[in-house]
Amino acid sequence: MKKIEQETGSIYMGENCWQILDGFISEKHYSNIFILTDTNTHTHCLPHFLKKVTNINSPIILEMKNGEENKNIDTCAKLWKDLSDKKADRKSLLINIGGGVVTDLGGFVACTFRRGIDFINVPTTLLAMVDASVGGKNGIDLGSLKNQIGIIQSPVCVIVDSQFLKTLPIEEINSGAAEMYKHGLIASEVYWNTLKDFNASSTENIDDLIWESILIKNKVVTEDPSEKGLRKTLNFGHTLGHAIESFCIENSNRKRLLHGEAIVIGMILAVFISSKNNGFDKNNAAEITKTFLEKYTKVSFERPEIEEIINLLIYDKKNSHGKINFVLLNSIGNCAIDCHVENNLIFEAFDYYKNF
């Protein structure tokens, strides 16, 4: 079994992780146990969970509708009411079974119900396994503004079982894999090189790859819990990636991109900008771009659209005092944070992406 044991938010992966969960539950003597799923994880993931865990007697199942559009205060209000109606008290446990939407929202509901009850995350998407479940950020959206309301608190533990990925659509696997590539580029050339052969259509033998990502993210967030420096490196590819994601949501004629699909474009642009601004090796930039374009479809942007995307950058949550801060690469596995980038170079980067 793979494990990271720490004061809060211990993470377990592999066959025996379910025994750990069983042991944990019997030790804690919870007054009652609630399980939160979304529409899809209720069907695809809850049966596997209930088969694996033997120590939960008559859990109370709560369900939310799937999708980012439901990661809001209305869903929380309904769940707080459900918890209250079903006699949850301060010694109750909430187990979140789902992707990042369920773990983010369920964590927030647990942290706020009666000033906080224990919660456990069981991530069922690749993105939630390698990213959303690590680092203790819980929260919800405010209208179209993502993750505006929230709280930082780790779950009592995280249980990672890649068996859940068997029913996850391939686009969602690819979207989560983007964050794994990001972890390689910002922290480990060896990991990046291993990932180049990753094939999203087969998730057999994926545990080691997932675990490496979890280790990288966990190391970054434990070394810089308050986001003063190192944690900002997790934003690599996200400055332009978020703007592209928002642009596609706001323009109904555009195909909506999954988060990871937008981040891949952001990473290609950032790699080019790194080669111009930070002396990042041009051959490496080309090799990274080629790797991504073999796995993710190219998206085209016209000049006025790029202007709109650049205008959206000022809304990026990582900006401060009106300055746009980029994370760039000095080399694979070595980042520079708070880099200032001129708009001209952003246009050049879009040209590079278009003509590659």
Ligand SMILES: NC(=O)c1ccc[n+]([C@@H]2O[C@H](COP(=O)([O-])OP(=O)(O)OC[C@H]3O[C@@H](n4cnc5c(N)ncnc54)[C@H](O)[C@@H]3O)[C@@H](O)[C@H]2O)c1
């Ligand atoms: N807290 C953090 O640090 C952090 C980090 C990254 C992302 N996030 C958040 O995570 C969210 C995105 O998470 P996501 O990509 O997991 O999306 P998601 O939770 O919306 O899941 C994607 C889709 O897959 C379905 N699904 C989940 N597991 C399944 C399975 N095993 N089989 C079949 N279908 C399944 C879901 O119902 C959903 O329709 C965003 O809200 C983002 O803000 C949080």
Ligand SMILES: [Zn+2]
């Ligand atoms: Zn991301």
